[in-house]
Amino acid sequence: MSEPRTLARFAESALEVVLRDIASKAHDVDRKAGGDLVFKVLFPHGLDAEVRPRGAGQVTAAIALRGRLDLQPAAAAVKAVFLKDLDMSLAALGAALESRRMAEQALGLARAAEDGARETFVASYDSNAGAIRQMFPRNRVRQDLYFDTIRAEQSASEDSQEPEPTGPSEPKKP
Helix, strand or coil: CHHHHHHHHHHHHHHHHHHHHHHHHHHHHHHHHCCCHHHHHHCCCCHHHHHCCCCHHHHHHHHHHHHHHHHCHHHHHHHHHHHHHHHHHHHHHHHHHHHHHHHHHHHHHHHHHHHHHHHHHHHHHHHHHHHHHHHCCCCHHHHHHCCCCCCCCCCHHHHCCCCCCCCCCCCCCC
């Protein structure tokens, strides 16, 4: 999940850069014309309202801005410069969000399969344990032979150590 999430964040950031560039160009056009008509037409609720949303909300806000770019003749200079970048950023973010959604769906399916496999294993293990208890009803030692003892404190490094000698050891002479 880290790759699709990261790609979506970078695509969202790239779109925000384009939105900020559009706002900057709108301010430049307004300065030359002596007002703030273009910026207010493109960003009626301010720039923050366009860059604050996340994910699908960001796509929706950017699509609305693109519509305002198309409809407003006063924004023709801004549209000419940034329409291609806006369209590419929107497409990239849309693809990244879809990729993230598909990865989330695949993760959910994998977790469900893992949970199902775990339940199947536990049920089989319990069934086997019951069968062994029935085969050797009063012989706990024999029952325990069929199952490994797992200790939490045992580490992999302990498994690889050489076994200790079983016979009596003689003290070393100096």
